[in-house]
Amino acid sequence: MNIDKSLISSFVKTTERGAYGASQFKGKNDKIAADKAAVDEMRNELNKINMAGRVVIGEGEMDEAPMLFVNEKVGTQKGEELDIAVDPLEGTNFTAKNLPNALSVLAVARKDNLLRAPDMYMEKIAIGPNLPKDLVKLDLTVKKNLELLCDAKKIKPKDLKACVLKRPRHKNIIKTLEDIGAKINFITDGDVSGAISVADKNGNDIFLGTGGAPEGVLAAAALKCLGCQMQSRLFFQNEDEKEKAINLGIKDLNKIYTIEEMVKGDVIFCATGVTDGDLVKGITYHDQYFDSETLVLHLSSKTNKIIKNKSKK
Secondary structure: OOOOHHHHHHHHHHHHHHHHHHHOOOOOOOHHHHHHHHHHHHHHHHOOOOEEEEEEEOOOOHHHOOOOOOOOEEOOOOOEEEEEEEEEEEOHHHHHOOOOOOEEEEEEEEOOOEOOOOOOEEEEEEEOOOOOOOOOOOOOOHHHHHHHHHHHHOOOHHHOEEEEEOOHHHHHHHHHHHHHOOEEEEEOOOHHHHHHHHHOOOOOOEEEEEEEHHHHHHHHHHHHHOOOEEEEEEEOOOHHHHHHHHHOOOOOOOOOEEHHHHEOOOEEEEEEEOOOOOOOOOOEEEOOEEEEEEEEEEOOOOEEEEEEEEEEO
């Protein structure tokens, strides 16, 4: 069963308000205040929507309020049972320093249709649309995946563009990319937008590396709507993280998830710009109003558009 398309405008307003809240702290070097403002605005808007909503990916556990915590009920509790994944402010550092690509993001699916990924690391690999099914795999070497992708796209390694989060843990990935002469587009944060960049025919050919698991599910929601491919696997740093995953119902700790396993059935994805970025422009102010841009995706209705709105502050 598909999600009611009429709910899209309400979810757009939710990320618009989240982005507006965060935007008030652009360049103020206070990422905690920016995040809290985004959370407060987003929660307030979510609770106006006629749905029986539940946060399955949020900003932490219940005792870490005022964040939108995992298992928090949102909406009027009347209407469709929906699971919500939120990142009220993707790119807290970008906002604090007024750098590009800060977003307010959410994904919505029917109950039990989003992977309940714990707040830990996740290995990810993503490629764009119109490529052979299951072309790249996490259990292959980086070199083999790159070779398969170059062959499928009929391009030389030197023409391959890879998006990688700039972290010491990715030194082996970076070395492999350098060895074959590929172009590396480093990002310092914001791996939701980094992963989505593979959907653009002029964007990156591949996104790979280890980043946040919640961001992985949000990216998967967008990439599924865009006909892309993604695989992921939880990356555990200690026994406590394994226990947390088990408590969320994850039985196979080494499982590789396909995009269809991360996001089942219909899905809505919204991302509103806080600062100007590759996907959308950021919030701008005009007296009593603000302008926003939101990328909106809805799988079943094939919605894929940028919505520009002027809203009251």
